[in-house]
Structures are given as structure tokens and as C-alpha cells.
Amino acid sequence: MEERISIKDDPAFEKKKGRHEEIIKAAGKIFSSKGFHRARVEEIAKEAGIGKGTVYEYFKSKRHLFVEVIKYFTTKFLKEFKEAARNGKDYREKLENALGLLIDILHESSGFFELLVRDHWEMDERLYQWMVKVRGEASKVIEDILVEGIKAGKIKDINPRIPAMMLIESSRLALFSGDLGDEKMSPGGLKRAIIDVVLNGILR
Amino acid sequence: MEERISIKDDPAFEKKKGRHEEIIKAAGKIFSSKGFHRARVEEIAKEAGIGKGTVYEYFKSKRHLFVEVIKYFTTKFLKEFKEAARNGKDYREKLENALGLLIDILHESSGFFELLVRDHWEMDERLYQWMVKVRGEASKVIEDILVEGIKAGKIKDINPRIPAMMLIESSRLALFSGDLGDEKMSPGGLKRAIIDVVLNGILR
DNA sequence: CCAGATTGACCGACCGGTCGGTCTGAAACT
DNA sequence: AGTTTCAGACCGACCGGTCGGTCAATCTGG
Known part of the structure; x- marks a missing residue:
């Protein structure tokens, strides 16, 4: 313009x-x-x-419009996600806030997230790279929180990337909560369960 | 005769x-x-x-063909998945075999799995329900392995559903391994890392 | 030589994108 | 203030290409 x-x-x-x-x-x-x-x-x-x-x-075209839609919503999401990760007194609370936001979004408007995992893959390389970047940034947000936990001596001194991405991928369970008929799959319950497993593990 | x-x-x-x-x-x-x-x-x-x-x-139609394709491959996958989950001396080995198979499939032919998460959602209700069933069965396979661990006294006496589904969802990381340039994201390394996090957690 | 299998040229519904034309409202001029 | 001009926002009927699906012609093997 x-x-x-x-x-x-x-x-x-x-x-x-x-x-x-x-x-x-x-x-x-x-x-x-x-x-x-x-x-x-x-x-x-x-x-x-x-x-x-x-x-x-x-x-210019339907496809260009689609790209703009993806960029608009992912940018908005990342902003809110970072914001949520900033609000919290310690790593645990930050983790809960960030994942809570992600799970809520997936839960209440699964269509939006489906948008992110669908379609774009068959679009052009540029959009694909954008989505790689979005995933990377989201992961980075969680990784930073985990690093805070590591520095505070609460978390093992590991590479936080895999647990961070696991937390994000696991949030996808919110997409299926409707199909499971499980009261534990409410957004709040799911958030707590996921964090609990990743933090504590399931071994006795 | x-x-x-x-x-x-x-x-x-x-x-x-x-x-x-x-x-x-x-x-x-x-x-x-x-x-x-x-x-x-x-x-x-x-x-x-x-x-x-x-x-x-x-x-009958392109769409009918698509449904048959999905049914064919998911049925084949579930069969192999159950088979892999059966081969192993204890819960740990079974877990590694089953997840290893899933991760390998995602890693080497991400197209196949993309097929499962894409497209079908916009098809008719029947295919959607089929996919719900497939997810449920895959989850059940992992849950049964975890129950074996619980009975053997190795795993906490928890509802195994959430950790089971977390393991499956986390396997999706294999889809992105190319974008991450991380040697830890080889199928084998990823499998071990995921199982390690879910079993042991990341707290000190 | 026929019944059923196979084929690909053809049909037409469908939809992304265009384009000639209308409308609005702000400036320019009287 | 009234009138004219004009830019450009807006519109939707239409065009052209694209495929899913059909069917008359052809093939095949028993």
C-alpha cells in the first residue's frame, strides 16, 4: 500500500x-x-x-488469501502464546499457562489448528517454511521455560528440545477429547495430566 | 472332487x-x-x-476409492503395530518395538501418515468414525503394554490412557525430523528419547 | 462368437478468476 | 453552496479450463 x-x-x-x-x-x-x-x-x-x-x-488469488490467513492466525497465536509463557511466577506456572492456552485453542476451535496441520503441506515451499518457523518458535517458548527450570535446579540438565516438542504434540490430544468420552480430557485436566507425565514420568 | x-x-x-x-x-x-x-x-x-x-x-467413485485406501492401509498398519507390540520379553521391549515401528513409518514415509491426518477429516462421518476407531485401537495397544508394566509393579498404578496417547502423539515428531537438523532426531534416538521422558520424567 | 472386461474420448458441472460497468464521496471549480 | 469531475472501491455475470464420471467401441479368452 x-x-x-x-x-x-x-x-x-x-x-x-x-x-x-x-x-x-x-x-x-x-x-x-x-x-x-x-x-x-x-x-x-x-x-x-x-x-x-x-x-x-x-x-491476488485464493491461494494468496489462504497464505495470509495462515500468517495472520499463527502470528496472533504466537503472540498470545509468548504472552502466556511470560505470565507466571516460576517455570511451572509459566508452563501451565502456555500449554493451557494451546490446549484451550485446540479444544474450543479445533478447526483453526486443523488448518495448520492440513492443506499448507501441499502449498508452496514458502508457506511450508513459514510453518516450520512457527513450530520452531513455539517450541522455543517451551524450551526457554524448561531452561528456567533447569537453571533453578528443578529439572535435569538435559536438552529441552524433545520434552518441549512432546508437550506441544501431546496438546493435540485436546483435538480428540470429544471422541473419548473421558472426563479427564477436559482442557484443565488434560493440561495437568500432560505436564505431570512429562515432569514426573510414570515409573514407580 | x-x-x-x-x-x-x-x-x-x-x-x-x-x-x-x-x-x-x-x-x-x-x-x-x-x-x-x-x-x-x-x-x-x-x-x-x-x-x-x-x-x-x-x-464407485474417487471418494469411495479413497475410503478403501484409508481402510486398507490403516488395517495393515494396526496389524503390524499389534504384532510389534507382541514381540518383546517385557513391557519395555514391547513398547520400544511398537513405537519404533510407528516412528519408522512416520519417518520414512511421512506421506502415508499425512494421509491419515489430512483429507479424511473433510470426508464423510463414516470415515471420521473409522479414524476414531483406529486411533482408539492404537492407543489400546500401548495401554495394554503399560498395564503389563503396572501389573509387574514397574509402573505407577495410573490410568494408562493419557501416557499411551502421549507416546503416540509424540511419535509425530518423526514427521519433522528433517526440519530440525538434530542428530538426536534419528528414528532410533527419537524413540528412546520419547520413551525415556514418559517413563522417567524430566524432574531431577 | 459371445459375455464380460477394458478402454479413453467425450461430456458437462463446477469454480477460480476477470472485467466492464456502477456507485460513492471527496476534491475542484464556479 | 451547488455542480462537476474523477478516482477507485465494489460488484457479479460471465469465461475458460479442469477433471470426475460415463458409455459406445473394442478387445479377449473360453
């Missing part, structure tokens, strides 16, 4: 920005409920309350 | 059965490398060395 005189006061500018985000949100809704291929551009436009042609005023 | 039966000797029958499986295998190859939507029926037929029309002699 090009610079212009008195942009901030230009209502058209505000309008344009608003639409951009509106479309991404609408697209996020449709993409995450039906997947890339079944999502219809016209339906996305309808959801955003605009005409189909207008979508193409903002995004 | 008599020639009454002899259906099994009917070449047409054998041929039909053979084709059926050939097509499924060819479809598995194409579907797992490109996903459902990008896979072309004609390409599957070509891979199977037959004409496109013949595919429709064996399967």
Missing part, C-alpha cells in the same frame, strides 16, 4: 484496512470449517459481507 | 481381486504424495497400469 498525504485521516484508508482484516477473518472461518479446497471464494465473500470480485481487490 | 465351487480358482475372480488391491496400492501412492484433491483418477489408473474407466469398475 502506497503512502499518501494525510493517510490516517482518510476514511477510505481505514475502510480498506478494515476490509482486509475482515476478509481474512471471514476466510479463516470458512477455511477452517471446510478446508482449502471445499471453501468457495464466493462463500468467503458472503461471510465478509462483500462481493466476490472485491476479494480479488485485496488478494 | 467336484467342480461346483471353484470360485477361488476362477481366473476372473483372482484377477478381479488382484486388480482391486493393485488399484488401492497405486491410489495409496498417488493420494499420499499429492493429497486427495490433487490426485487425478487418470494418474492412479496409469500408476496401476490400467485405463481410467477400469477404476470405476472396481470403485
Whole structure:
């Protein structure tokens, strides 16, 4: 978008920005409920309350729109994730907050996360690399928390990468909680159970 | 003795059965490398060395074929998984064998597993339920191993479901091993690391 | 020589993307 | 203030390519 005189006061500018985000949100809704291929551009436009042609005023193609949607939501997620990991008096509380957020998101809007593990793999290399980066950053957040525990002498002096990624992957159980009919699979219970296993192990 | 039966000797029958499986295998190859939507029926037929029309002699539609592919491979996987879980002198060895198999499959042919986590979710309810069942059975295999450890007094007397599912979900790390550039992420190293964390925990 | 298997050219539904045209509202001018 | 102009946001009917699925023609082997 090009610079212009008195942009901030230009209502058209505000309008344009608003639409951009509106479309991404609408697209996020449709993409995450039906997947890339079944999502219809016209339906996305309808959801955003605009005409189909207008979508193409903002995004070059359906695929470009999809990439922007992924970037938008993953960026938002990482921000919240880092924030959650910052709030807590010690490594344990930070761990609970961060994983709690991840599990809640997976639990309540599994569609969003499915979006992340699906479709993008068959997109171009650039999006794939973006997702590698997102996974890496999320892992880093947990690793840093574990390192804090190591420095405090609470955790064994190990490479925290694998346990960190295990915690993240295990959070995926929240996606299936509906199918399991297990009251222990409530977000809170799941969070505690996962952390408990990774911290204490299951050996007697 | 008599020639009454002899259906099994009917070449047409054998041929039909053979084709059926050939097509499924060819479809598995194409579907797992490109996903459902990008896979072309004609390409599957070509891979199977037959004409496109013949595919429709064996399967009602592309979607029906896809369902059969998923059922075929998951059934085969579960059989091997149970087999691996049976071979081992104690719970620990059984655990290593079963997880080792899963991790190897994920590592060497991530396409196959991607097939399981992708696409099917946007198919019909029946396939979704099938996948729930497959996950449940795989979890059960690991749970049974853990129960053996519990009975032997090696493992805490806990509900083995969550650790079992954590072990399975954590195996997914094998999918990313390429992106991590970590020598610890070799299938063998990963298997040991995952089991070690779940069994012993990471607390000092 | 026929019954069933096989085939691939063909059909048409479908949908991403385009484009000619409308509408809005802000500046420019009187 | 009223009028004109104009940029560009917005629109949706339409176009063109793409495949899933069909079926008449062909093949095959018994």
C-alpha cells in the first residue's frame, strides 16, 4: 500500500484496512470449517459481507488469501502464546499457562489448528517454511521455560528440545477429547495430566 | 472332487481381486504424495497400469476409492503395530518395538501418515468414525503394554490412557525430523528419547 | 462368437478468476 | 453552496479450463 498525504485521516484508508482484516477473518472461518479446497471464494465473500470480485481487490488469488490467513492466525497465536509463557511466577506456572492456552485453542476451535496441520503441506515451499518457523518458535517458548527450570535446579540438565516438542504434540490430544468420552480430557485436566507425565514420568 | 465351487480358482475372480488391491496400492501412492484433491483418477489408473474407466469398475467413485485406501492401509498398519507390540520379553521391549515401528513409518514415509491426518477429516462421518476407531485401537495397544508394566509393579498404578496417547502423539515428531537438523532426531534416538521422558520424567 | 472386461474420448458441472460497468464521496471549480 | 469531475472501491455475470464420471467401441479368452 502506497503512502499518501494525510493517510490516517482518510476514511477510505481505514475502510480498506478494515476490509482486509475482515476478509481474512471471514476466510479463516470458512477455511477452517471446510478446508482449502471445499471453501468457495464466493462463500468467503458472503461471510465478509462483500462481493466476490472485491476479494480479488485485496488478494491476488485464493491461494494468496489462504497464505495470509495462515500468517495472520499463527502470528496472533504466537503472540498470545509468548504472552502466556511470560505470565507466571516460576517455570511451572509459566508452563501451565502456555500449554493451557494451546490446549484451550485446540479444544474450543479445533478447526483453526486443523488448518495448520492440513492443506499448507501441499502449498508452496514458502508457506511450508513459514510453518516450520512457527513450530520452531513455539517450541522455543517451551524450551526457554524448561531452561528456567533447569537453571533453578528443578529439572535435569538435559536438552529441552524433545520434552518441549512432546508437550506441544501431546496438546493435540485436546483435538480428540470429544471422541473419548473421558472426563479427564477436559482442557484443565488434560493440561495437568500432560505436564505431570512429562515432569514426573510414570515409573514407580 | 467336484467342480461346483471353484470360485477361488476362477481366473476372473483372482484377477478381479488382484486388480482391486493393485488399484488401492497405486491410489495409496498417488493420494499420499499429492493429497486427495490433487490426485487425478487418470494418474492412479496409469500408476496401476490400467485405463481410467477400469477404476470405476472396481470403485464407485474417487471418494469411495479413497475410503478403501484409508481402510486398507490403516488395517495393515494396526496389524503390524499389534504384532510389534507382541514381540518383546517385557513391557519395555514391547513398547520400544511398537513405537519404533510407528516412528519408522512416520519417518520414512511421512506421506502415508499425512494421509491419515489430512483429507479424511473433510470426508464423510463414516470415515471420521473409522479414524476414531483406529486411533482408539492404537492407543489400546500401548495401554495394554503399560498395564503389563503396572501389573509387574514397574509402573505407577495410573490410568494408562493419557501416557499411551502421549507416546503416540509424540511419535509425530518423526514427521519433522528433517526440519530440525538434530542428530538426536534419528528414528532410533527419537524413540528412546520419547520413551525415556514418559517413563522417567524430566524432574531431577 | 459371445459375455464380460477394458478402454479413453467425450461430456458437462463446477469454480477460480476477470472485467466492464456502477456507485460513492471527496476534491475542484464556479 | 451547488455542480462537476474523477478516482477507485465494489460488484457479479460471465469465461475458460479442469477433471470426475460415463458409455459406445473394442478387445479377449473360453
